Amino acid sequence: MNPEAKVPAFPEAAAVAESGPAHSVDRILAVAYELFSTRGVRDVGVNELIERSGVAKATFYRHFPSKDSLVFAFLEQRDKQWTMDGILSEARRRGSTPQEQLLAIFDVFGDWFRREDFEACSFVRVMLEMGPAHPLGKASIDYLAKIRGHVRAVAEEAGLVRPEEFARSLLILMKGSVIQAVEGDTLAADRARQMAVWLIGHHSG
Amino acid sequence: MNPEAKVPAFPEAAAVAESGPAHSVDRILAVAYELFSTRGVRDVGVNELIERSGVAKATFYRHFPSKDSLVFAFLEQRDKQWTMDGILSEARRRGSTPQEQLLAIFDVFGDWFRREDFEACSFVRVMLEMGPAHPLGKASIDYLAKIRGHVRAVAEEAGLVRPEEFARSLLILMKGSVIQAVEGDTLAADRARQMAVWLIGHHSG
DNA sequence: ACAGGTGGGAAGACCGGTCTGTCTTCCCCC
DNA sequence: GGGGGAAGACAGACCGGTCTTCCCACCTGT
Structure with a gap:
């Protein structure tokens, strides 16, 4: 033909x-x-x-x-390969004690913030882009909660008191430093790390 | 016709x-x-x-x-009526000393987070939606920097050392608590306020 | 070993809808 | 009568998503 x-x-x-x-x-x-x-x-x-x-x-x-189903798959992949392998595992590797591992999160953040392809946390970004009520926003919130659960587990290993409250406060520092890094404050990780030191001090015994 | x-x-x-x-x-x-x-x-x-x-x-x-020019006008209005009148002036009104005024920011945040029409900080949201390189993203960064300048001024009134570093750290707490509030943590303001207390303590003399 | 079938993939037309932005038409009020 | 505004058609691009057409690689039966 x-x-x-x-x-x-x-x-x-x-x-x-x-x-x-x-x-x-x-x-x-x-x-x-x-x-x-x-x-x-x-x-x-x-x-x-x-x-x-x-x-x-x-x-x-x-x-x-649908496109949304691809975004779901992306979020899952981001959780595995960025959150878990890139940040949390790396932080555990760098610290020899649970306390050090918690603080090492911000050392890893510092390296991440200085990468030129750094472009903010996908979970926060999707949550704000789609809104917390959208299925993709809810999924992002779930992944952020998963990070908090991991932080809480390390806090318990470290013997910190009120680990859930500790984890929620530490996540404020993590999210805040990421946002500030988007604005161009490359030292945001160090500032957050210092506040994390004080936070750990007040949750120790 | x-x-x-x-x-x-x-x-x-x-x-x-x-x-x-x-x-x-x-x-x-x-x-x-x-x-x-x-x-x-x-x-x-x-x-x-x-x-x-x-x-x-x-x-x-x-x-x-263009639509963008309306967004510029919106950001300016948001700065005047939300940042200045809604948050910063209200915080100054609630505290009788500069230190108290800095902490009162998080009291105002707490009230804001519990409003049912709360939907995150427009400057952070636009910056992430459009990207920091877009003109609207840059404008949002400028307004966030303006907030930091205001915080720095109050820190100087309070006699805090290294006021610029203090302001940058406090803004990490502000942004982090806002993001966490979007996820549903209505106590995020209290956690940030507690960390602000420690931050002020370490910048006092 | 070879013919024929079969199913996956590439290319892309197409659909209805939405986007920003322009332009025309008409009306009303000064 | 003239300018501003309401109504809305229209343009051109792009959106997510469907469907058709063709090709090719592989599998199977003989």
């Missing part, structure tokens, strides 16, 4: 457009992670995601029934 | 749709303030602003050459 058929295009080149993972779903997730984490959720459209990951639109919607 | 002319509609009713100010520009600003402060900037379109303020589209664009 078609006299010139479909041009073979790039049987390989297009497939590895991002030189990333071979499978479509992995490439979509990798592109989504990069775009969502640096530019937010509302600013990135499905068409751009498709183009950048070198995937057909039908393929995208076979793996993810 | 038109056999039925244009229906007189509501020569008065529509004009006072929001039962607000009589002049178009004031009605637009009042509607914009309510919608932007509760739902953010990206979620509110020009058509909705026009409909809610009972104004013609041409009238809107005569007063504001």
Whole structure:
């Protein structure tokens, strides 16, 4: 029927457009992670995601029934690979005691704030972009609560009194320093760390 | 020409749709303030602003050459009427000494967090929505810096040492408590206030 | 080993809706 | 009669999402 058929295009080149993972779903997730984490959720459209990951639109919607479902997957990935592996595990590695591990969170933050691709915490950002009542906002709140649970567990290991209240106060310092770092205060992590020292002191026995 | 002319509609009713100010520009600003402060900037379109303020589209664009220019006007109004009159003046009124005035910020925050129409700080929200490089993001950063300047001035009145560093630390507590309040922690202001007490203590002489 | 079927993926047209912003038309009031 | 404003059509871009068309790689039966 078609006299010139479909041009073979790039049987390989297009497939590895991002030189990333071979499978479509992995490439979509990798592109989504990069775009969502640096530019937010509302600013990135499905068409751009498709183009950048070198995937057909039908393929995208076979793996993810809607854009929101991709955002859910992104938040989960962000929790695993950024919160857990990037921040909390690293902080545990750097400190030899639970107290030191709590303070090391802000050392890791300091390194993070000085990265040039630093662009704020995705959970806070999505929560504010979508609102706390939106399913994606609620999911973000859940992931933030998960972080708080982790902090609380370390606080209990450290023998701090009222660990839940401690964790909530420490998260105020964490969130506040992130926001301030977005504004350009690269020393925000040090200021928060100092306040964390006082906070730990008042929860010790 | 038109056999039925244009229906007189509501020569008065529509004009006072929001039962607000009589002049178009004031009605637009009042509607914009309510919608932007509760739902953010990206979620509110020009058509909705026009409909809610009972104004013609041409009238809107005569007063504001673009939506962004209206957002600029909103940020300025937010600074005057929320930051200055709502928070900082009220905090100064509640405290009899500069130290008390600094702590009173968090008392005012506590009342604010418990309002049911509480929806986060517009400056932080716009900065994250648009990004710190966007003109609106930069303007938001400027207004946040203005708040910091005010805090610094009160810190100087209180005779605190290193007032700039103090102000930056206090703003971490302010921003962090606001974010945490969005998540539903209504006691965030009290936690931040306690940390502010320690912060003041370490900057006193 | 080879023909034929089959299903996944790429490309992209298309749909209805929404976005910002322009322009026209008409009316009312000064 | 002239200017401001209300109403709203319109333009052009983009949104999320559906669907069609074609191609190719792999699997199966003989």
